[in-house]
Each structure stands twice: as C-alpha cells, then as structure tokens.
Amino acid sequence: MTSPLLEIRDLNMHFPVKGGMFSRTKNYVKAVNGVNLTVNQGETLGIVGESGCGKSTLARTILGLLKPTSGDILFEGESILTYNHKQMHQLRRDIQMVFQDPFTSLNPRMKAGDIIAAPLKAYRITDHLERRVLELMDLVGLKADDYHKLPHQFSGGQRQRIGIARALALNPKLMVLDEPVSALDVSVQAQVINLLEDLQKELGLTYVFIAHDLSVIKHIADKVAVMYLGKVMEISDSESFYKDAQHPYTNALLSAIPLPDPEKEKVRQRIMLKGELPSPSNPPTGCVFHTRCPFATEACKKDVPVLKATDGDNRHLVSCFYPMNAENKQLVENK
Numbered sequence: 510m511t512s513p514l515l516e517i518r519d520l521n522m523h524f525p526v527k528g529g530m531f532s533r534t535k536n537y538v539k540a541v542n543g544v545n546l547t548v549n550q551g552e553t554l555g556i557v558g559e560s561g562c563g564k565s566t567l568a569r570t571i572l573g574l575l576k577p578t579s580g581d582i583l584f585e586g587e588s589i590l591t592y593n594h595k596q597m598h599q600l601r602r603d604i605q606m607v608f609q610d611p612f613t614s615l616n617p618r619m620k621a622g623d624i625i626a627a628p629l630k631a632y633r634i635t636d637h638l639e640r641r642v643l644e645l646m647d648l649v650g651l652k653a654d655d656y657h658k659l660p661h662q663f664s665g666g667q668r669q670r671i672g673i674a675r676a677l678a679l680n681p682k683l684m685v686l687d688e689p690v691s692a693l694d695v696s697v698q699a700q701v702i703n704l705l706e707d708l709q710k711e712l713g714l715t716y717v718f719i720a721h722d723l724s725v726i727k728h729i730a731d732k733v734a735v736m737y738l739g740k741v742m743e744i745s746d747s748e749s750f751y752k753d754a755q756h757p758y759t760n761a762l763l764s765a766i767p768l769p770d771p772e773k774e775k776v777r778q779r780i781m782l783k784g785e786l787p788s789p790s791n792p793p794t795g796c797v798f799h800t801r802c803p804f805a806t807e808a809c810k811k812d813v814p815v816l817k818a819t820d821g822d823n824r825h826l827v828s829c830f831y832p833m834n835a836e837n838k839q840l841v842e843n844k
Contacts, residue, residue, distance in 0.1 A: 520580035555730030
C-alpha cells in the first residue's frame with residue numbers, strides 16, 4: 510500500500526486565554542484536541558460538525574497558517590512542522606485553499622484575470638501567463654470576456670469559480686475547501702459541487718472538504734469524519750457512514766437532513782439534542798458529548814472514550830462507550 514498523501518497524528522491546537530493585570534494565561538481553548546486523520550491520493554475527506562467544533566482551525570493548521578501545540582502533520586510522508594521558510598513556500602504550491610465567502614476572499618479592486626494570475630506571479634511563473642489564466646477560467650466554466658471584470662460584477666457562484674481557478678493555478682496535489690458552498694444558493698451549490706467532482710476526476714486532485722451540512726458532504730466525500738469540541742467522534746467511508754452511523758451525535762446530525770419525500774419527512778421523528786454546545790475553553794470531563802447524549806452514564810462523565818474500530822477492517826471508527834445499534838436508535842426516535 511502507498512502511504513497517505515496527508516496524515517494527521519494526535520494533533521492539538523490550544524489557544525491561551527489571557528487575563529488579569531499581567532495578561533497571564535488563565536486557560537486554554539482546545540480548538541483541536543487529539544485529532545488523527547489520513548487522506549489518500551485522489552480521495553475526498555469530508556469533515557463535518559457544528560460551528561465552533563474546530564473544523565476551520567484544523568484546516569488552517571493543515572495549511573501551516575497555525576503552528577499546532579503538539580502532534581504532527583505529514584504530507585507525502587514528511588513532517589511539514591519541521592519545514593523552514595523555503596520549504597513551506599514550496600509546500601504551498603502543493604496545498605491550496607478555497608475559502609467560505611466567495612466575495613471577501615477576492616480583492617474587490619482586482620480584475621478576475623489578475624486574481625487568478627496572482628499565485629503564478631508570486632512563484633514567477635509568467636511564461637504565457639494570460640493563456641494559462643484563460644485555460645483556468647475555461648476549466649471552471651468562466652468565459653474569456655470575464656477576464657477584465659471586477660468581483661462585484663459576478664454572481665456568488667461565479668466568484669467561487671474564480672476562487673477555485675486561483676487555487677488550481679499552481680497545480681496543487683491537495684485542496685482544502687472550507688465550507689465552499691455554504692454561502693451559495695442551493696441550485697448553485699449543486700453546480701459548484703459537480704464542478705469540483707469533475708475537476709477531481711480530470712486532474713487527480715485530493716480534497717479535504719469542510720462543511721456543517723451532511724447532505725452536501727454525502728454527494729462528494731469518500732470518507733466522512735465528524736468533529737465535536739475539537740475531537741473526532743466518528744470516521745467512516747461514506748457508504749457505511751450514511752447507512753450505519755453509530756455515534757449518538759452523528760445520528761442526531763443525520764436526522765436533521767430533510768428528506769425529499771414530504772410524506773416521510775412529515776412522520777419522521779428527529780433526534781433532538783438538549784442543551785448548547787459547551788465552551789471549548791471549559792469542555793466537559795470524560796466524553797465531551799455526555800452533557801447532551803441520551804445514552805450517557807456515569808462512566809461517560811469520568812472516562813474518555815477512545816476512537817476504535819467497530820468492524821473487522823478498521824474502516825469504521827467510533828469514539829463512544831455505547832455505539833448505537835438498530836435497537837437503541839429506535840428507542841431514541843420513539844422518545
């Protein structure tokens with residue numbers, strides 16, 4: 510077997526909370542707390558969870574924009590945390606990002622063609638520059654006439670296409686997409702997702718796709734990881750994930766996805782979680798989800814569950830003392 514393109518090992522990103530007269534560290538916000546993930550070449554890893562669970566912090570750490578508190582990040586088998594400035598500069602050609610907001614991520618005073626050309630100029634790849642930009646625009650479904658337009662002259666979906674073209678300019682191996690369709694209309698979301706799938710097949714790209722909407726992840730991800738308060742609660746291949754999710758938190762998220770059949774949607778019982786998401790600066794002891802879990806016991810309040818396999822080939826991992834089966838899923842739905 511070939512080694513993963515991206516491997517995250519026991520990654521922690523803790524931000525100090527300072528206060529008092531001398532700005533001493535009083536506490537830490539554990540935005541990413543002991544995360545382990547792998548992404549293979551040509552694969553799409555979907556990362557989902559509520560706002561504040563650590564998804565975007567994880568993305569910035571992968572890109573090297575944040576230096577983690579501890580742990581390691583390997584790209585093509587090498588630890589990027591040991592890279593010097595020159596090595597990081599080279600790495601940024603291989604790892605690119607598409608941002609959530611397609612308007613604020615673009616310079617409003619730059620023309621579309623110049624925005625797409627910016628990475629090429631930064632790396633002094635200026636031979637046949639305009640032709641390369643036009644190729645990228647055509648690749649993402651933009652017209653040649655769009656070259657000299659400003660961002661405000663485009664729709665939200667078109668602006669996101671500019672962001673995707675900019676990310677593709679340096680022929681990256683890995684693209685981190687931080688909720689790239691959450692700011693778009695539903696019909697436009699489908700167009701952008703279809704574009705990303707086509708680009709992946711054509712260019713052999715690898716994606717880390719961050720979202721809070723499991724219905725979006727379902728259409729693009731090969732593997733899904735669910736985060737809660739900085740921790741991975743469950744990770745599985747997409748097929749097993751949507752058919753046999755086993756963590757109570759995952760099942761609550763899945764029950765919130767609207768069904769296309771109005772009659773089934775009308776009679777379906779959703780799993781309602783009680784309480785608010787706890788503060789990452791003061792997470793619960795034991796299992797971080799126990800304050801909202803319908804199956805929590807005293808053991809859940811004291812001990813931290815380990816992410817472990819629930820199948821024979823280690824493709825489905827769950828961090829829970831009481832993984833859900835068909836029987837207790839029915840009990841929750843009938844409450």
